[in-house]
Amino acid sequence: MKSFGGKQRQLVLKISGFSERGWGSRGVFIGHDLSQEQWGAAIDEALASFPTNPFVLQEFHRARVVTHPAWNEEKQATWAMQSRVRLCPYYFATSEEDDDPALGGVLATVCPADKKILHGMRDAMMLPCVAR
Incomplete structure (x- = not known):
């Protein structure tokens, strides 16, 4: 390599x-x-x-660009932010023998679209997700 x-x-x-x-x-x-x-x-x-x-x-996979509402503190209003999203699933096992862990939730990290590495940066939003 x-x-x-x-x-x-x-x-x-x-x-x-x-x-x-x-x-x-x-x-x-x-x-x-x-x-x-x-x-x-x-x-x-x-x-x-x-x-x-x-x-x-x-x-390496570049996340696609999506539009997501973001809060502008100065204007006290939302705006449409061009973003890239990282999804982090959380699985839970009920015991050491549990061979079928269950999805407990997903955390979305919504970052500005110009960022290549998606993480919990100052300009990011951390959002819990639910399945419907």
Whole structure:
């Protein structure tokens, strides 16, 4: 993977949430935004730190742009914000033997459309979701 070209590096390498770097998009490496050297260094870091701070490797998918109402504090009014949304499902098991965890809810993080890494940033909205 270290020798992948830019088109092959449509990947995201991110540190586990149990690290102090696991929030605010710190510890997130987007392969196609990095040079081959930087990508290789990120892979080396992930492998070296795995015993104490595991990393996750995922395909990069750009979220589509949607319009969502947002609050403007200065104007005391809502406005139509062009946004990208990250959905985080929460599953719960009732016991250690439970092999069929149930979906307990979903948290939507609505970020400005110009953001590539979607997380709970200052300009984001965190919204609980329900299935209907």
